[in-house]
Amino acid sequence: MTTDSDDLLGARVRLPQHVVHRSFVAETVVLNLKTGKYHGLNPMAGRMLDVVEEAPNVREAAEVIAKEYDQDLASVEADLVTFCRQLLDRELVEVVVVDPS
Amino acid sequence: MIRPEERGRTVHADAFGVALTFHDDDVELAGLSLPSPARDAAPTSVRHDPLGLRKRWSSTRPTRAREVREGEDLLLSVDHDPACGYLICAPGVGKAFISPDGLEVLCAPEMHNEIWQALLVGQVLPSVATIRGLEVFHAAGVVIGERSYVLCAASGVGKTSLAAHLVMHGAELLSDDAVAVDDGLIGHPGATVLHVRELELRRLGGGPLPGLRRLGMVTDRATFAPDRPAAARPLGGVYLLERTTGAPEIESVPDPSPFALLGATFNLSVRTSARLVHQLDLCARMAALVPTFRVHIAPDCSAADLASALSAHIHEHGAARV
Numbered sequence: 340m341t342t343d344s345d346d347l348l349g350a351r352v353r354l355p356q357h358v359v360h361r362s363f364v365a366e367t368v369v370l371n372l373k374t375g376k377y378h379g380l381n382p383m384a385g386r387m388l389d390v391v392e393e394a395p396n397v398r399e400a401a402e403v404i405a406k407e408y409d410q411d412l413a414s415v416e417a418d419l420v421t422f423c424r425q426l427l428d429r430e431l432v433e434v435v436v437v438d439p440s
Numbered sequence: 441m442i443r444p445e446e447r448g449r450t451v452h453a454d455a456f457g458v459a460l461t462f463h464d465d466d467v468e469l470a471g472l473s474l475p476s477p478a479r480d481a482a483p484t485s486v487r488h489d490p491l492g493l494r495k496r497w498s499s500t501r502p503t504r505a506r507e508v509r510e511g512e513d514l515l516l517s518v519d520h521d522p523a524c525g526y527l528i529c530a531p532g533v534g535k536a537f538i539s540p541d542g543l544e545v546l547c548a549p550e551m552h553n554e555i556w557q558a559l560l561v562g563q564v565l566p567s568v569a570t571i572r573g574l575e576v577f578h579a580a581g582v583v584i585g586e587r588s589y590v591l592c593a594a595s596g597v598g599k600t601s602l603a604a605h606l607v608m609h610g611a612e613l614l615s616d617d618a619v620a621v622d623d624g625l626i627g628h629p630g631a632t633v634l635h636v637r638e639l640e641l642r643r644l645g646g647g648p649l650p651g652l653r654r655l656g657m658v659t660d661r662a663t664f665a666p667d668r669p670a671a672a673r674p675l676g677g678v679y680l681l682e683r684t685t686g687a688p689e690i691e692s693v694p695d696p697s698p699f700a701l702l703g704a705t706f707n708l709s710v711r712t713s714a715r716l717v718h719q720l721d722l723c724a725r726m727a728a729l730v731p732t733f734r735v736h737i738a739p740d741c742s743a744a745d746l747a748s749a750l751s752a753h754i755h756e757h758g759a760a761r762v
Contacts, residue, residue, distance in 0.1 A: 357713075359717055359720070361698075361720050361721065361724045362724075363695070363697075363698045363724060363727055363728075364694075364695035364727070364728070365695040365697070366697060366698055366699075368698045368699075368702075368720060368724075370716055370717065370720055372713040372716060372717070375711045375716060377698075377699070377702055377720070379697075379698070379699060
């Protein structure tokens with residue numbers, strides 16, 4: 340598993356097949372089918388998950404979030420790395436190894 | 441009392457939105473509905489067959505899905521083998537096997553009385569409904585004005601007492617403990633009987649109760665059948681009941697937390713991926729489409745007062761129904 344911040348920023352993160360999520364008005368619910376556990380994300384975290392899932396890597400996801408919320412890029416990158424690590428710990432996302440070539 | 445429709449040695453009935461065929465000529469299950477003529481799905485077959493149960497379960501490699509204990513005593517267990525099905529066991533009361541598709545139930549009662557029937561109706565049939573794609577909520581349910589209302593609460597909050605008083609106010613009873621909801625957001629009756637604790641019975645005065653007929657006792661509870669059991673009806677509202685120390689209040693919850701609905705499930709045993717995703721989807725649809733209210737119940741609020749307030753609230757907010 341990628342743990343270094345730079346590595347994680349350059350990695351593509353996606354939802355594995357055993358994870359589904361649904362958006363509610365004030366919350367996103369992420370369901371891990373391996374554990375049968377539901378996880379709640381507030382609207383900000385739900386948006387971060389959507390962007391991370393669509394972006395080619397976490398760094399570009401941070402750029403989208405920073406622009407969208409008019410925030411400092413470095414702090415968004417740090418937040419997003421922490422967020423992704425928490426999701427990785429719960430097996431709610433996985434890192435996709437991108438072939439450098 | 442509405443009794444299941446009898447045809448020779450088989451008995452047809454509906455419960456929790458599922459058509460049932462009982463292959464047992466001495467079946468007598470209070471509170472089940474007449475079979476719906478419009479139902480297309482194959483009925484679930486319920487059969488007294490201890491030998492068949494043993495054969496079907498003998499080669500399984502089950503995992504324990506749920507246990508209910510009182511101290512050291514095991515009251516209820518649910519085991520699951522994906523290839524074989526579910527085994528619900530209440531030591532001293534009986535066992536029931538449910539096939540993986542929910543179309544077959546084999547029973548091995550250790551006693552033929554109301555306690556076995558309570559296990560069958562209170563645990564086995566809700567599990568069948570869940571396996572067959574309905575969501576069963578730990579809730580009382582009533583029908584008022586052609587809509588069903590689900591009153592979700594943890595055990596001990598007072599669902600049964602509230603349901604009893606609502607029935608005495610003219611509501612039709614869906615269930616006092618478990619209400620099934622289908623994908624069309626229709627609330628279905630479970631067993632349309634009330635199991636009233638002795639304490640509440642004393643509060644009710646001991647005389648005849650309007651709209652209710654006493655059937656007997658099951659353990660420490662008196663069983664009542666309503667004069668007007670409810671049929672399945674579209675959901676009109678979800679009420680989340682909570683004990684509070686503050687002022688009593690019924691407040692609208694415009695953006696209900698999904699966890700309030702997910703946490704109100706009656707069934708913690710069926711944990712297949714299909715069921716969990718379905719549960720999430722149904723709760724998302726309910727949160728989006730069904731008006732939801734939080735009911736704060738003050739310590740000094742009686743079930744009668746709460747029923748009056750709730751009945752008035754339901755009539756007042758009828759225009760906001762789905």
